[in-house]
Structures are given as structure tokens and as C-alpha cells.
């Protein structure tokens with residue numbers, strides 16, 4: 001296994017799948033000549049040519065609509081949204097077309113496409129460019145929503161997403177491309193729709209994903225020094241949501257905190273916590289807490305932005321609170 | 325045009341250049357964050373355009389907005405303070421480089437969703453039409469923005485509703501790394517007006533006098549006929565798309581060729597040739613712009629950051 005970055009892991013997954021299956025191609029803004037705005041597809045244009053690495057106009061509706069159409073007739077497009085915020089400009093295709101076409105036409109069509117989208121705050125990009133709106137997309141049956149927190153999962157889940165016969169929204173985090181981790185070389189598949197214990201512990205369960213995983217791991221390291229052993233369950237897929245490992249862990253620890261980067265209201269935590277109460281109410285020794293973004297649009301100013309985003313000390317404090 | 329006005333335009337172009345050069349340095353020094361898109365090379369477009377408006381005419385643009393803000397009369401102090409995320413910025417440090425606006429100066433924002441502000445521009449004009457005045461709205465956007473649905477919906481709406489919008493496309497040859505001919509079905513953006521039965525014009529965007537004259541003509545047409553109009557200004561950005569652009573998509577020769585066509589140099593030569601001003605008068609304006617930029621940096625650096633309470637302010641009208 002090699003220790004590589006999230007960027008390299010995603011890049012590897014794309015390349016391996018393009019090499020494996022000629023039906024796989026990429027389209028999006030600046031994916032080709034530029035090499036991807038986050039350099040994920042650097043070198044792809046030279047290797048695969050403009051037929052398989054398609055630079056598009058700035059036209060999110062056309063990008064996603066065309067990807068859907070090509071998928072319906074048997075290709076496997078990977079449509080890149082430069083940031084997930086631009087999905088709002090093409091919301092109809094993300095939530096109203098791709099996830100519905102199969103069902104509405106009685107199972108006649110398949111839409112085997114991936115939408116790769118970069119989300120997250122923390123880069124001082126201002127209110128319209130910094131969102132973590134994952135929960136909105138996870139609301140819609142028919143769409144699969146994946147958001148990895150480690151390079152190995154990014155590779156394994158992206159490869160599975162590309163092979164999936166259903167539309168997958170694959171959400172990456174703008175501040176995590178340099179995160180390093182052990183990643184198996186070559187064929188490495190992670191199952192979609194399976195949560196995973198990323199750190200075992202016995203005192204408190206943290207349920208999280210993506211950026212929340214990075215923060216929670218740091219919080220767990222700190223808490224370990226005080227003798228608190230946190231178990232971290234990484235959702236990895238937001239829809240379909242796999243509660244099994246969450247409930248199992250909670251039944252053992254009886255205390256839990258849910259960490260997400262998005263807003264708390266109507267968020268991922270809201271969904272996870274209500275399912276925990278529905279299915280394991282009797283196991284709770286303390287109210288389950290949520291750590292999330294303050295209920296404000298993200299500002300440009302760095303200090304204010306950092307104050308609005310969930311931070312490691314917030315997680316540490318919440319864990320201590322549920323242990324009281 | 326009177327001398328005063330011409331010299332003011334010259335000063336503004338130099339001021340934009342100096343402010344942005346300092347901005348780039350401050351960005352490199354880590355004092356400015358996020359995305360910052362420089363206007364260097366394109367100064368003649370917004371300078372000529374805004375010089376032709378009346379103060380009651382509204383202006384709205386995309387994220388490449390520092391120059392537009394300065395031309396509209398927002399002070400260099402405020403522009404610099406916003407870049408540094410300070411409370412004294414016009415957006416209180418909450419907007420940053422891409423989000424400069426001033427209701428007082430009739431500047432309705434830098435907007436960062438490509439094309440997103442075009443229907444809003446139609447709305448500004450709709451509001452004025454509804455109020456029964458003959459203000460016009462000047463809406464600026466890039467070549468890349470003419471390929472997104474927003475552009476087409478907004479142009480169509482402005483035509484069928486007789487809205488007073490002057491649509492101005494700054495064709496700087498690229499949307500990020502994508503050359504116009506790789507992204508647009510037609511490479512003269514003005515042709516897109518034809519499909520909407522809209523009048524259009526194409527002007528050399530490196531020559532501020534030509535831009536001014538074309539803008540004047542267009543503004544008069546829009547005001548008098550209550551019809552929208554599309555003006556394409558052909559220009560070039562001398563710097564990358566935003567800070568940190570590796571610029572793999574264009575040759576340095578091409579950049580050099582355009583740089584020889586510097587809009588400030590062209591205007592300076594014009595002013596001298598037509599004996600509008602002497603070398604020493606222009607040098608004095610250069611010095612003034614430099615001094616105002618220095619002062620703006622001092623002001624911005626000395627200004628306080630927004631307090632934490634600002635985080636929760638202005639989410640709603642309280």
C-alpha cells in the first residue's frame with residue numbers, strides 16, 4: 001500500500017476505471033486543458049484526448065442533462081461540477097431528472113452516471129461558494145449520495161460509483177485534497193451504502209463523515225489523552241444510509257455525538273439522531289448531541305468563517321457533555 | 325468631452341491598476357484570501373462604460389469587480405478594506421473580493437455565480453420600469469457567461485418586456501482556461517443578440533474613448549426606446565483568471581502581444597497626442613493614484629476585523 005493524497009486517490013480511481021471501461025468518460029468545466037480546477041484530472045487530457053475528457057462551456061444544466069442522456073443510452077459519464085454550489089444552478093437534473101427517470105418509466109431506463117462535486121467551507125470563498133449542502137441531496141430517493149473521508153475510501157467508493165448502474169452524487173471536500181492515507185494499489189472497491197468504524201472505542205460514539213471525520217479523529221486523539229475512548233462511525237454514504245454500525249456502536253457506548261460540517265437544521269445529524277432514537281431509544285444514557293455549522297451563510301473574513309465552522313474543540317466539548 | 329472628465333477617467337484607470345497590483349502583493353503575503361480575480365488589462369471597459377452613465381443608472385457585474393467598484397465611486401479605502409476582510413469594507417469584510425456593492429453609488433454588486441446576476445439585472449430594470457422612471461441598468465459579464473441559460477433567459481425577458489438594460493459582454497477571450505471558440509457557438513458574442521431581435525455593437529475594449537462613445541450611443545438608445553441592447557467589448561485579461569492560475573491554456577507570446585496594447589498606454593498616448601494634457605499633468609495623476617493606493621492599504625491594514633457579533637447580523641432584516 002502506498003501513502004497518497006486524497007487527490008491522487010481520486011485521480012487513480014478515475015484513471016483505472018477509464019482504462020477498464022471505454023464507456024467511461026469525463027465532462028465538465030476545465031477538466032481537460034486546465035487539468036481540473038483542483039488538479040484531479042491533471043494529465044488526463046493528454047492521455048485520453050478530448051473525446052474522453054470533455055471541456056464544457058459554463059453550463060451546468062447542459063453538463064448534467066447531457067450526462068444523463070449519454071448514460072441512458074449506455075455510456076458511463078462522470079460529470080464534474082466545479083463546486084457543489086453550482087448544482088443549485090442545475091438542481092432540476094440532480095434531484096428531479098437523474099433520480100426519477102428509471103422509476104417514472106417503469107424501470108425501462110438506467111442512468112449510470114456519477115456527478116463529482118467539490119463541497120465544503122473554509123477557503124474564504126464567501127456565502128455562495130462555501131456550502132456543505134449534502135443533506136439536501138440525500139433527501140431524494142433515486143439518488144445515491146457518497147462523501148468519503150479518507151483517501152482509501154475515496155478511491156474504493158469512486159470506483160464503485162462509476163460501476164453503479166444508478167446515478168451517484170460523489171461529494172469531495174475542497175480542503176481535503178492534501179490529506180494523506182494508505183491506499184491499496186490497483187483494484188480496490190468499497191461498497192456503497194455501508195458505514196464503517198474508522199476508530200474503535202468504548203466510551204462515546206461519534207457519527208460523522210467527510211470533513212467531520214478528519215475533525216473527529218483529531219478530537220478523539222485529544223480525548224484519548226484524557227482517557228476517553230471514542231468510537232468513530234463514518235457514514236461514507238448518506239443515501240442509502242447504513243445505520244447498522246451506528247446502532248451497534250451506540251448500543252455499546254450509550255452515548256453519542258453526530259458531527260457534520262453543514263447546518264444543523266434539517267441536516268444529516270437530524271436524520272441520524274432521529275433514527276437512533278427510533279431504533280435504540282432505550283440505550284441512551286444521555287441526550288445525543290450534534291456538532292454542526294452555525295446557522296449563518298459563510299462569511300469571507302477568515303476569523304468569522306472559522307468561527308462559523310465546526311471545530312475540534314466543539315467536538316471535544318460535546319463528547320464531554322454527553323459523558324456528564 | 326471636457327478635460328476634467330478625461331483626466332478623471334485616466335486617474336481611475338491608473339488607480340484600478342495600482343490598487344490591484346497591491347492587492348496581488350497582499351494576496352501573495354497571505355493577507356487576502358479566497359478567490360481574487362484581477363481586472364488588469366480590462367480597465368478601459370468599465371471606465372469608459374461608467375463614465376457614460378448618469379449616477380441614477382444602475383451597475384451590476386460579476387466577481388471581477390474591483391475596477392467597476394472604483395469607477396462607480398466606491399473609495400479605494402473601502403475596496404482595499406473589503407479585500408482584507410475588514411469591517412470598514414463596503415460589505416463589512418463578509419463579501420470579500422468578489423462581492424463589492426454600494427447602494428449609494430448605484431453599484432449592485434459583484435456576483436460570483438456565473439451568469440446568475442443577469443436575470444437580477446433584468447429585475448433591477450423591471451423595478452425601475454414599474455416605478456415609471458427611465459433609469460437604465462448596465463449589466464456586465466464575461467464571454468463565458470453567455471453560454472449559460474441565465475444569459476439567454478435574461479436577454480429574452482428584457483426584450484419582450486422592453487426593459488432598459490444595457491447588456492455588456494466583456495469578451496476577454498477566455499472563460500477560465502476555455503477560449504471563446506471552444507465554448508461558444510459563435511465567436512462574436514454580439515451575434516447572440518440577433519436571436520432575440522436585439523440591437524448590438526462590438527467595440528475595441530482596450531480603447532477607453534471608443535468604449536465611452538459606444539456606451540453613450542447605447543445608453544441613449546436604451547433610455548429613449550426602452551429597448552435592451554447588447555454591447556460586446558473586446559478585451560484581454562493580462563493576469564491569470566484568478567490568483568494561482570497556472571495559465572497552461574495560453575501562450576506567453578499571446579499575452580505579451582496584448583500587453584503591448586495596454587489600455588492605459590493607449591489612453592495616455594491619446595491624451596498627449598490631442599494635447600488634452602501634458603506629460604507632467606499625467607505624471608501627477610499617476611502619483612496621485614499611487615498615493616491614494618498607499619493610503620488605502622494603510623487604512624485597510626489599520627482597520628479592525630469585524631467582531632464575532634457580525635457573524636449573526638444581516639441574515640434577516642431585523
Ligand SMILES: Cc1ncc(C[n+]2csc(CCOP(=O)(O)OP(=O)(O)O)c2C)c(N)n1
Nearest residue numbers: 058086436437438466467468469498499500
Ligand atoms: C454557475 C457557475 N459555474 C461555474 C463557476 C466557476 N467559474 C467562475 S468564473 C468562471 C469563468 C467565467 O468566465 P467569463 O464569463 O468569461 O468571465 P471572466 O472570468 O473571463 O471575466 C467559472 C467557470 C461559477 N462561478 N458559477
Ligand SMILES: [Mg+2]
Nearest residue numbers: 466467498499
Ligand atoms: Mg472571459
